[in-house]
Amino acid sequence: MNELYPWQHAIWQQIRSTAASNTHALLLKGRKGIGKLAFARYLAKSLLCQRVTAEQAACGLCTSCRWFEQEIHPNFYLMVPAACIEPSGEANPGRSSTDNQDTDTARSRKKPSQYITIEQVRTLDDFVYLSGHQDSIKVVLIHPAEAMNIAAANALLKKLEEPPPNVLFILVAHRSQELLPTVRSRCRQITLPVPDVAAVRNWLTQQGVKHPDLCLALASASPLQAVVFSRDDYFALYTDFIRQVSLPDSFDPISLAGKLHKLDLPDIVSWLQKWCYDLMSYRMTGKIRYHLQQEKIIKKLVATVDPVQLARFWRNLITTQQLSRHPLNARLFLEEMLLSYLKVMAPERYAS
Numbered sequence: 116m117n118e119l120y121p122w123q124h125a126i127w128q129q130i131r132s133t134a135a136s137n138t139h140a141l142l143l144k145g146r147k148g149i150g151k152l153a154f155a156r157y158l159a160k161s162l163l164c165q166r167v168t169a170e171q172a173a174c175g176l177c178t179s180c181r182w183f184e185q186e187i188h189p190n191f192y193l194m195v196p197a198a199c200i201e202p203s204g205e206a207n208p209g210r211s212s213t214d215n216q217d218t219d220t221a222r223s224r225k226k227p228s229q230y231i232t233i234e235q236v237r238t239l240d241d242f243v244y245l246s247g248h249q250d251s252i253k254v255v256l257i258h259p260a261e262a263m264n265i266a267a268a269n270a271l272l273k274k275l276e277e278p279p280p281n282v283l284f285i286l287v288a289h290r291s292q293e294l295l296p297t298v299r300s301r302c303r304q305i306t307l308p309v310p311d312v313a314a315v316r317n318w319l320t321q322q323g324v325k326h327p328d329l330c331l332a333l334a335s336a337s338p339l340q341a342v343v344f345s346r347d348d349y350f351a352l353y354t355d356f357i358r359q360v361s362l363p364d365s366f367d368p369i370s371l372a373g374k375l376h377k378l379d380l381p382d383i384v385s386w387l388q389k390w391c392y393d394l395m396s397y398r399m400t401g402k403i404r405y406h407l408q409q410e411k412i413i414k415k416l417v418a419t420v421d422p423v424q425l426a427r428f429w430r431n432l433i434t435t436q437q438l439s440r441h442p443l444n445a446r447l448f449l450e451e452m453l454l455s456y457l458k459v460m461a462p463e464r465y466a467s
């Protein structure tokens with residue numbers, strides 16, 4: 116990925132020439148799935164390029180650009196949670212192997228830590244003070260920055276307080292409010308835009324997405340999430356999920372959890388949040404936001420449900436969403452969530 120997304124050109128114009136001036140740290144923040152990591156890499160590549168274009172973009176031809184593309188640039192360090200590194204990848208300077216899109220970090224999730232650890236931040240010392248080409252800038256890209264645990268964040272803070280010369284830290288955060296305030300305040304903060312729907316619809320169509328509006332609605336307007344959503348296997352699982360939860364009298368939470376537990380858990384919780392949102396919304400106002408094609412089923416379901424119980428369950432899903440990032444056992448976690456849903460939607464199944 117060497118291009119900006121279409122919705123990033125304006126912000127690039129605004130920051131391209133001043134991004135790295137008078138600062139040692141940038142915080143690129145914004146919703147997940149809008150291309151922040153790709154933007155950060157684009158910026159890093161352009162800062163390292165030996166012959167930037169008139170647009171301040173990387174030339175794509177010089178030695179530095181070629182190193183960058185091959186992920187072997189000695190002056191670039193990508194720091195991500197171990198869980199986001201591909202099986203063959205090594206967390207070496209310039210060699211951390213991850214996908215470029217925000218959404219793909221979830222797909223490559225494995226058992227290794229979901230956090231960025233203090234050991235990782237300590238390994239920066241060699242990169243920052245010793246290695247690389249001393250006369251040109253070095254870039255450290257941390258993604259997602261909120262994955263730093265407290266010890267790691269404090270270790271980074273020390274570096275930000277006494278910034279090493281000629282080093283730029285780029286922190287990318289989906290949830291910047293979870294960063295230490297002291298880390299945030301050391302950074303120049305740039306909010307990356309959520310693109311408008313028309314622009315994204317065009318882009319999604321160009322990517323071959325068959326149901327751009329539906330996928331975008333379900334992905335909470337994040338275009339890269341929408342692309343993930345549109346993949347056939349993913350879409351089929353989602354469709355099956357909705358079909359099952361719309362049949363509370365017969366669906367089997369244990370087998371459904373078995374089918375889904377290897378997917379990104381926050382996504383599944385989000386599916387149920389949106390589904391329950393529509394149930395509540397229809398019950399209160401007669402309006403549906405996400406599942407327009409399921410109106411008949413939703414109407415039938417909410418006719419008998421206890422609205423207080425449903426509202427309570429829906430509120431609890433916010434906590435469930437937070438816990439879903441670090442579950443002890445994904446399968447049990449899903450079973451529990453789906454069983455709780457069933458207790459609200461089909462209490463008679465538990466009456467005996």
Ligand SMILES: [Zn+2]
Nearest residue numbers: 164174177180
């Ligand atoms: Zn270049």
